Amino acid sequence: MCPRPTAALMTALLGVVSAGLLIFSQTAAFYPDEGFHLLAAQLILAGKKPYLDFFYPQAPLYAYFNAGWMWLFGDTWRTAHVFSALMTAAGVALAACFVFTRMRGTRWEFAAGAAAGVFIGLHLLVMRFGTIGQPYGLCLFLIVGAFWLTAESAIRPGKLWPLGAGFSAGAAAGASLLSAPAPVILLAWTIARRRARRLESCLLFLGGAAAAWLPVLWLAAEAPRPALFNLFQYHLFHRRAGYWATHNVALSDLRVLSGWLHSPQSFWIFLLAVLGLLWVSAEREWGEHRRSEMYLCAFLVAGFAAFLAFTHPTFPQYFVVLIPFLGILASVGVYAVGSRLSPRARPWTAPLAALAVFLLGLGKTAYSQRDALQNHWKEIEDIAREIDRVTPEGGKVCAGEAILFAARRLPVSGLENSYSHYLQLTPELAASLHVAGPAEVDKWIAAGVFDTILTWPPDDPAPVRFDLAHRYARRTKVHNCEIFSGKIAASAVNSVP
């Protein structure tokens, strides 16, 4: 046994993967939907509350974590990306160290641990979505943490293990509802595995999970109807509003659900994970506990996959939460191949071959998605700077969430989430949820509520429809958008021939 050199190598490798994720987060990471998450965090910083003061159809913990982070380090997309990248890196490190510790005493501890680290940390889905201003990074860290704590709680006597596991799993679900199966599966496994003090462990787990949900419960207590709508009703009944109302959601879901077959990285780790699972099912060399940990990984993969398949519409990025557990099983698969099929070869040959194919897959996928790997924050910041320059202090801006966030301008109530415009709600419910329909926004534009209006020519009908050129003194073009500012008083507008 020589744990030191391998531990140092492992640390170095995880350091490189983390640095890679951090660099990626500051250069190529971008996704349009991150705007409303970042804006929510900014609104929280401004003293507003989700559900109560603005529409936010998400579990709120990520926005609170993010607001806390922004309060410390500044409210820019860069700090949010750093936060996500660090959380993702921590999740990757936890998963890799989990494999490393489970292989301790064999020649394979570094090889298998490194394989897990690379399979998870350099999976393009993790790189793209674990480094942006959305909850994926935080969820990755929390669910892997919850998994490890649950596994430890089954063999360690302390009360903190199940409590911590429950808290992590609950916090993951409180950060994003996509993580909701984690506490359920982990609790079920705890019930099945733990023989001594089973009830106590389960109660501690549930207590931890409930503690993580206290902010959510507090918000729900203050505004039960909006909280119910934002957390559940929207996802059950209103997810298909807007774009999806006119598109074949089932076909799109089918495409997403079979997408892993055409993703070299996902299919590759799936194949290795199946191999790992087959080996675990047949192998008696590993103790029962270690085998049951691997089964827990498989349950998490299956549970998450089944749950995420039923969000209608579903999206590829949702499945990022499966990757840590697939990565762990895949590293066991690499171990199985190396130790059973080529036992005389050095322990790094099988992982190297597996990683080579995986990295080729990364190259291939990154090349095919090269258009999506473009960070638009630079352009958004340019636009926001111009908006900030032309809009008076306290002036009202009509723009998308990302631009409002970058310009540090609080939106008019109802403009915090552009998806909300598509909802068909009764006027009372819309008012209680702070939702403004497209007709209402049009009315505001027509009434000259906004000091600055951002439009996207040539498809945007607003400039012609509302005659913005005559109603605003300035028209500035920045990148692909036009900014109308310098509102002319209504009487002056009427005097224009």
Add this chain to the structure above:
Amino acid sequence: MLLSLVVICLTAGLLFFSQTLAYYGDEAFHLLASQLILLGKTPYLDFFYPQAPLYAYWTAACMRVFGNSWRTAHMFSALLTGAAIALLAGFIRAVIPEARWRLPISITAVLLAGLNLLLIRFGTIGQAYGLCLFLITAAFRLAVKAADSSSGWLPVWAGICAGAAAASSLLCAPVAPILLAWLIWYGSHANRLKTAARFAGGAAIPFLPLLWISLGAPRQTLFNVIEYHLLYRKVGYPHYNITLADLSVLSGWLGSPQGLLLAFLSGLGVLSIAAGGEWNEASRRNLYLCIWLGAGLGAYLATPHPTFPQYFVLVIPFLSILASVGVYAIGSRICPSIRPARLALAAIGLFALGLAKSAYRQRSELHSLWPEIEQIGRVVDQVTPRNGLICADEAIYVAAHRAPPPGLEHSDAHKLRLSPSLASLLRVIPFAERDQWISEGRFDTVVMWFPSMERVNTLGLPRLYARATKVGDCVIYSGRMAAVGRLAARPAAQDTASLNARR
């Protein structure tokens, strides 16, 4: 029994596909070459044909017996592909050491080959892939037998098959040298050099027709078989980054569920073979030949510039064998408690899922244009005088059973930039000359796909022809108004008459 049933069902499926959905644009010039051979013409000497000639002769023979149509060519390709699958099934059955695994692994090998979309698409069309798949698999089986046998004829037959594969398509060129090297390296009896010599002799036999043609037309043969592929393959893609396209093809297996699964299982198979264990000496040696053939063909097929995904169809039989060995390795070493049938079903199920996904992705390409082409061919035949000259694509000549005027046998040839003397020797005419012939009204009928008004007017077609008939996506100009000129090549007209007479 069950294995035979699976092979028969697969072959029936391939036959059905060959008659309904199988189509590829480039198959037409192969079929036209066969039709021209039926007319007594000789490739290279009488028309441009930058391919090894045996497939065209084989198809011509089939067409003579079973009818001059794309259906005949497709049917024989499908049957030969089915035969190749049957051959690999026999091999894998013999090589698996444990009796309870033999049937499931043999069925796995058969289905990993037969359900491969690349093989389904390209092993069933009027190109050399079906014949080559059969010949290289047969050569492999015969070489394996020859290595253990003292029979003098087995290596000769192995050589004939390997040579015939290379003489049908140059894509199979590495098979014969690999088999020869393997026979020398691993031949288990004392006369290994004699066996190798017999193999080499056998391999030379299928090249005799080529040799015979080259004696009559050495320059043309050299150009069509070698020079074109070394220096002129890129002419069709002047505005295209071929290196990038090649890279995309070479990494295509990563993005294909079937390709990646085959690579994964083959990798496991190779590791298991290299580790030894349950394999006896003879099985290991034979499986090494599979690895050599898979790796050698794969490396060779990566070198054409540009290369295409369908070239790699030739690797599939060997990868399927290795992949099924990989499935066996999972069952025997990684998870010995699993039932063989269950593991085989899981592997086949995943592979079939990959087939469905890839087929859905390529659904726009899984569509035969032959019914439309036949319709066009019928109209062309109706509107063109008996000895009339036609300007059209190869597929329409095939469907209309009309011989093209000399120089129009191969549309890619128009893109070549050659000296006038060499072009004339090779029967190649450039685009500009063909267009000039059209504007001069030399053709009785001109068929144009998706014609733009600008091009139609530039060529003066409305002025030259009385009728413009639209069929599908093409317009047929016929009823030449004034006999401005006649193409010098009268024999073409006689050929047309002759072809008509044969119908």
